Amino acid sequence: MEVLRVFLKLGVTSFGGPIAHLGYFRDELVMRRRWIDEAGFADLVALCQFLPGPASSQVGFALGVLRGNGLLGGFAAWLGFTMPSAIILFAFALGAASFTGPVAEGFLHGLKLVAVAVVAQAVWGMARTLTPDPVRAGIALAAVFVVIFVGGSFGQIGAIALGALAGLWLCRNDNAELAGHLSFPVSRRQGAASLALFAALLLLLPVAARAGAHGFALFDAFYRSGALVFGGGHVVLPLLQAEVVAPGWVSNEAFLTGYGAAQAIPGPLFTFSAYLGTLMGPAPNGLAGATIALVGIFLPGLLLVYGMLPFWDRLRLRPAAQAAMRGTNAAVVGILGAALYNPVWTSAVLNPRDFALALAGFLLLAVWKAPPWVVVIVLAAAGTALHLV
Known part of the structure; x- marks a missing residue:
């Protein structure tokens, strides 16, 4: 099948995170294969950035729906783009338990420092783009306080909700010029059914998790995380x-080690969930846990983009929707900034040498534009060397 073959190629070659992935998609599918025109691609990217979920995977899924004329094409695109990195992280999780000794400890600590550098660079880049004025900077700061004082998933949900409300009130004066048009083989009835399924799972899974086996709780945790990720893959941290x-x-x-390792491989960052599902303490874990976690974290974003395809042209013109999204994106910067301190910084930076290595990794990414896999190699090797000295 053409869609599966093309996205499998993208899944093994697309390094660099969601923004880079969109560049690969544009080169391969817009410029070379002409699956969609430039304006339509830009509008599709705008839709996926408006919605929670993994933007590059959502764009790929939608292009699969377009080229494959329906859900089967979308599933083929998701499978081809996702499976290579998911298999690599599943194998890494299986081997992590037997990877012990001083060399292993240094190597794994180096991966934690990679997480510091990557998240710091994400906060820096997102802050410059999503909080360009005092109002949105204030929303981001308020989100930091909400996350710190409320804590847990309730604090993060509250910060996103407050960001949306603040955006509706304070961010209505920055209306961008919109262009493009989306026309996909998805009817309004199909779109509405997809959105209804998204909402039903979001509401009913917590009930099933409390009443049923741990598998429901696992699926609920990853589904809820995937449903709330605004602003890029790093926000899932x-x-x-x-x-x-x-x-x-x-x-x-183990969490930070896997997150660091995920930076070195191609494909979507959300496949980090396969690593976590494999290592899960209570069963199901292993292959079953990886599958539940992987499907759980991707499903809400794919349901949302499929559901919104028939309605996006009209919704995107409404100033209220644009303003709410500006506030939400600013809150996301605050949430990720709080995570940069805890758990990322507090767990990885234990002494001045760690700080120096993390700073070097940040400069490699932000200033010298090194690809993430280079930073993984450099910091993992440096962490190993320092641990042996």
Whole structure:
């Protein structure tokens, strides 16, 4: 199948995070294969940035729906783009338990420092783009306080909700010029059914998690995380940390180690969930846990983008929707900034040498524009060397 083959190629070659992924998609699918025109692609990207979920995977899924003429094409695109990195992280999780000794400790600590550098660069880049004025900077700061004083997933949900309300009130004076048009083989009835399923799962899964086996709680945790990730893949870090580290399902050390390793591979960052599902303390774990976590975290974003395709042209013109999204994006910067301190910084930067290495990694990414896999190699090697000295 053409869609599966093309996205499998993208899944093994697309390094660099969601913004880079969109560049790969544009080169391969807009410029080379002409699956969609430039204006339509830009509008599709705008839709996926408006919605919670992994933007690059949502764009890929929608292009699969377009080229494959329906859900089967969308599933083929998601499968091809996602599976390579998911398999790599699943294998990494299986081998992590047997990777012990001084060399292993130094290597894994280096991966934690990679997480510091990557999240710091994400906060820096997102702050420059999403909080360009005092009002949105204030919303981001308020989100930091909400996350710190409320804590857990409730604090993060509250920060996002307050950001949306603040945006409606304070961010209505920055209406961008919109262009493009989306026309996909999805009817309004199909879109409405997809949105209804998204909402039903969001409401009913917590009930099933309290009443049923741990598998429901696992699926609920990852589904809720995927449903609330505004602003890019790195924002999933604090959401997942609250869901799997706080209850003791995965240790904080293992969590940050896997997050660091995820920077070195191609494909969507959300496949980090396969690593976490494999390591999960209570069963299901292993392959079953990886599958539940992977489907759980991607499903809400895909349901939302499929549901919104028939309605986006009209909704995007409404000033209220644009203003709420500006406030939400500013709140996301605050949430990620709080996560940069805890758990990322507090767990990885233990002495001045760690600080120096983390700063070097940040400069490699932000100033010298090194690809993330280079930073992984440099900091993992440096962490190993320092641990042996």
